[in-house]
Amino acid sequence: MKYIARNLVTAAARNAAPRFSQAASIGLGARMCARVIQPVGTIRTLTTTMPMRVNGSSDSDLLHTLRDEADYEAKQAAEEGEPEFIQAFMNKTGFKIKTKTGEQKVTMTKQFGSETITISFDVGEILNAENPIADFETYRENDSGDVQKEAEINADDTPEDFAIGFTATISKNSTDMLFLELESNEGEVGVNHMRFLSNKDVSDISGMDLEWVRQKAYCGPLFGQLSDDLKENIDAFLAERNIDTGLTLFMQDYIEHKEQSEYLNWLRKFKSFVEA
Template sequence: MSAIRAIRQLTASSSRVLAARSVSRVVPRATIPALRSAIVPARAFSVSARRFGEGASDVALAQKLAEELQYEKEAEVDAEPDFLKAFKAQNIWQLEDIAGNDEVTLTRKFGNENIRLMFSIADIQQESEFEGEEETEEEASTSYPIRCSFSITKDSAPGALTIDAICQDGSFIVDNCSYYNDKRVGTELTADADWKRRGLYIGPQFDTLDITVQEEFEKFIQERGINESLALFVPEYAEHKEQKEYIEWLANVKKFIEA
């Protein structure tokens, strides 16, 4: 979720809370039902005013979606922002992003190795909840922790090395490293491969390894481009994609409601 949208939601939520508190302090509780009954008829839609589907709320919902869509389009950044242009110009990682999907894939060659990175923009939506009304814009713009999965395979070997990590604040924090004798089991995104992986040993927690092993392993992955530069790109691109998908979602839902 974009920082702008998150702050708008926080402001709207705070306003609703303040409004509710004001009513409860000024209006006696016994008179609230009467006020509600007086207000509802003025806001209700008549049957003749209905459009689109059969619901009386269709028009109002479509209007709100249109307003939100217009706002997001006005705030939308370029289709290809500078950070993305710079990333592509390096010509190290190849970006695979399918519109409508929440997963992004980056691939590259390193010697005789094939390296794949996958991450999901769903982590942005899960981490975008504010913890309180005192949240500031600066706090809201901090890097989101995004789970990443790397796989390394070799043309000359049958196995696969997979690395699960968290990307945040310009670094990858490795959780564990697994090795699979069968390359397909380790890398395929199928139900059958996933079922087979569940019954296999995935390796120790990375932070339980000898410190010297951890250090050498970190050098190993950094040499393959799994470094600070990539760790800064992942959350930035994730938010860029989430914003694009949100705008498309607004347009699709609006179109469906109006059909």
Template sequence: MSALRTLRQVTVTSSRVLTARQLSTTSFRAFPALATQIVSASSSRASSVSARKLGEGSSDIALSQKLTEELNYEKEAEAGTSGAPDFLKAFQEEGVWEISDVLGNDEVALTRKFGNERIRLMFSIADIQGEEEDFQSDHGESESEDSGDEPLHSYPIRVSLSITKTTGPGCLNVDLVAQEGHFIVENVSFYKDAKLGTDLTAESDWKRRGTYIGPQFDTLDVAVQEEFEKYLQERGVNEHVALFIPEYAEFKEQNEYVKWLSNVKTFVDQ
């Protein structure tokens, strides 16, 4: 979610709360007749709406207009930027990782080959949405105005790494968190069946939950932790990729949001 959109949502939410409080604490007490009129008008509208046919609600036009306004705002914010952003072009030009991203899907995969190994990194934009919701609930309007001084990509993104080999069975799975340009290893799992370790089906996920996932990484001997981190670095799971993942997740979330606005508006207008 873009920083501008987050700020707008926090400001609008604060305004709504303030307006509701002012109306409830001032208008209704000072003007009891006004409260009676509002209740009466609400009842009339409810009766009118109930009499309408499906697909002809009185709110359809207003909703469509608001969706159009939001869609235009997002397009104006993107004005002057055409094609892939610079950070994505630079990443693709390196030719190390391939990006598998389908519009409408929640997850993104980065894949590469390393000798006889196949390496896959997977992450989801759902982490961005959850972090932004926490931000809006934990910060007031005044605090949000100063948020420009905070790191743009400070939120954590959970990443799942799988490594398989063409020369033998088995799969190494690593649970990581990408945050502020670093990967934090949480735990390392091993599956004798490579298909079980890499399959994205619900059945395989259920089977994986019933297997031993290994110890927490930070409980391992420090020397083992250090060597394992070198093992990942050599395979390109490094600071550069840890910076790229949150940036790409934000880029994808914005594209998905604009597409969502367009799809919902088209449905409402039918």
């Protein structure tokens, strides 16, 4: 709504010219005029526009669905509570878990003698599951009720085991860092690459710079081409540091748990975005 200030008209007063004396020459025909202007304060016309909120025609339906979905997921999470397997794994292995809400990356660290061991993996690895939880074609072809039913069926059919690509670093203060690119599949830990990185090169860098340092380092021999004795010893070396089947099973469970938590957070952010 616009509010318009009333315009004020500037008032001016005029005074009549003084009379000539009788001695003045009539032929001059001169007239003296004095104008007196009364000062008036300057007044601006102000226009105020109230902010207008424009919503799409589908916003209310979307908001209603987001609220229902978020309420359902929150209720499920409250009923399930904090899973016990997380604390049990940390107590058993000594790993400490570090992650942030809204981020996919999960990092676990532990001390093993003079070594610092760091495991990193990504929640997005759940996409490696053979049967996705939601079927996009089914979503397009059926109404909302059938979509929910199909999602529930597919969720039950999602395999408990799925491949996970992850990394492990083992570092000591006085030596190079051992950087391993690993993959878990059906409970087994597979070694893709084993690189040695200089602690000096990686101590103060991150992101793309760190990735560049990793890529330029020799990736190591193909693990499958090593002798059986060497492969067995490497497997035992990793297992002693809890890089084993127990770790792969924990990562699968943790990824599923965090994915559900992130989904609820995503729903709430989406709802807040539509409401804004």
